[in-house]
Amino acid sequence: MRAMTLDSYGLDPRLIELPVPTPGPHQVRVRVRATSINPIDWKQASGEARPLLGAKFPRFIPGYDLAGEVDALGPGVTGFSVGQRVHTRLSGSGGGASAELVLAGLDVLQPMPEGMDFAQAAGLPLAGMTALQGLRDACRLPMSGATVRVLIIGASGGVGHLAVQLARAAGAEVTGVCSAKNAELVGRLGARHVIDYTRPDAWSGQPPFDVIYDCVGSSPGEFLPRLTAHGRFASCLPGPAVFAHAALNLVRSKKVLPVLLSANAADLSVLDALVAKKQLEVVIDSRFPLAELRAAWAKSRSGRVAGKVIVEL
Ligand SMILES: NC(=O)c1ccc[n+]([C@@H]2O[C@H](COP(=O)([O-])OP(=O)(O)OC[C@H]3O[C@@H](n4cnc5c(N)ncnc54)[C@H](OP(=O)(O)O)[C@@H]3O)[C@@H](O)[C@H]2O)c1
Structure with missing residues (x-):
């Protein structure tokens, strides 16, 4: 072979x-x-x-x-x-x-x-399970029902474009962060709002988010002020700053969580079921x-x- x-x-x-x-x-x-x-x-x-x-x-x-x-x-x-x-x-x-x-x-x-x-x-498989485990396990996003404001940073990437769809399928109000060339795609995948990270005024007037899932290696310190009081910031590209902030989780209501994929057939079957229902592509x-x-x-x-x-x- x-x-x-x-x-x-x-x-x-x-x-x-x-x-x-x-x-x-x-x-x-x-x-x-x-x-x-x-x-x-x-x-x-x-x-x-x-x-x-x-x-x-x-x-x-x-x-x-x-x-x-x-x-x-x-x-x-x-x-x-x-x-x-x-x-x-x-x-x-x-x-x-x-x-x-x-x-x-x-x-x-x-x-x-x-x-x-x-x-x-x-x-x-890899990107989808990372999106699923980040949202469901690290961010504790209810996978059905509750209205939660979710921000996906890197919404057009391999992990991010699946995270947008998973959050949408869970009933969340999704905001995707991407550049202008991908805004239409991210909107079609389920983001109600799109933030163009290349614009200097990108963040003006944004209400806080319950969940922020970072797929590009952003600084948690920059995004903690954008979380609601008990909000969660998860990163699938966790550097030293993420671990340093995560060490404070016990004494702070806002949480910072590293995401490290654990591959397993059960989670892949969750994704496959959403594909079958045409909620995930x-x-x-x-x-x-x-x-x-x-x-x-x-x-x-x-x-x-x-x-x-x-x-x-
Ligand atoms: N922890 C884990 O277990 C795990 C699992 C999977 C992946 N990862 C890591 O997670 C990262 C993302 O993986 P991926 O497969 O999603 O990567 P990817 O597909 O290569 O991500 C590329 C996307 O990122 C966007 N992007 C770049 N800078 C951005 C910014 N500042 N704001 C918003 N969007 C931005 C790009 O959009 P533009 O072209 O518009 O800039 C592009 O669409 C990688 O570093 C990967 O190694 C970790």
């Missing part, structure tokens, strides 16, 4: 032939049809994420999200069949998605929703073939992606 691999840190993966892997207990082998790029892929490959997340050499296969068809079942696998369309965010921190055949554990595997194509299904920014993984990373590294970058096999 073909796979994109690195044998040392860098952003120039190469296509090589590898033996077909054999699924172990509670694993399936998936014939990959699409993967999606997440910033962690190129941060891990480049070594930028090394203090938190290393890459294992002599051979590292980058990537976490994939969609495809079950190709073989390992011992003890029930509930999946050969040929079934599935998607996943691979578990652990070892990557592995950028290959024609990949082993996936049942703990993170879900059948693809009816009518969803491989590109969209590959774009959903994956916006595709661009598509690349496997051999052009480097160009797909460059697109993501530009920081200007709207939705997801997809690699098709």
Whole structure:
């Protein structure tokens, strides 16, 4: 099988032939049809994420999200069949998605929703679960009913565009922060208000928010004044300032929360159910073939992606 691999840190993966892997207990082998790029892929490959997340050499296969068809079942696998369309965010921190055949554990595997194509299904798991866990678990956003004012910073990005839709599906009044070129998209996805972060008067007259979900690495100190008295600020790009503010959560009514994705099949099934109800869609920014993984990373590294970058096999 073909796979994109690195044998040392860098952003120039190469296509090589590898033996077909054999699924172990509670694993399936998936014939990959699409993967999606997440910033962690190129941060891990480049070594930028090394203090938190290393890459294992002599051979590292980058990537976490994939969609495809079950190709073989390992011992003890029930509930999946050969040929079934599935998607996943691979578990652990070892990557592995950028290959024609990949082993996936049942703990993170879900059948693809009816009518969803491989590109969209590959774009959903990592970003979607990060959006869901940030809003539901860190921000404690009631997932049905109550009217809550939610601000999504980075509303056009991979995580943000799904967070806008999840908050909207939960009944929240959503404000999205994005640049003017993405305002229409973010509005179509469910934001009632859009704030153009490039305008100097962007924040004038904004009432406070119950929930702020930051997907771009904003300073919590800047946004605490924009929270209601018991509001929550969560960040999926938590730096030292987020942890420093989080240390004060016990003595302060406004909370600051870091979000660290925990991949699991149950949360992916929550997202899939919303896709099936047409309350959640994956916006595709661009598509690349496997051999052009480097160009797909460059697109993501530009920081200007709207939705997801997809690699098709
Ligand atoms: N903690 C975790 O477990 C976890 C999980 C997933 C992702 N992450 C991290 O979260 C971050 C976001 O991931 P992603 O996949 O959503 O990234 P992404 O898709 O690359 O985000 C790009 C988007 O950010 C927008 N943006 C950039 N600066 C902005 C600003 N100041 N205000 C508002 N929007 C801005 C861009 O819009 P414009 O073009 O309009 O600027 C673009 O649409 C990454 O750093 C990633 O590593 C962490």
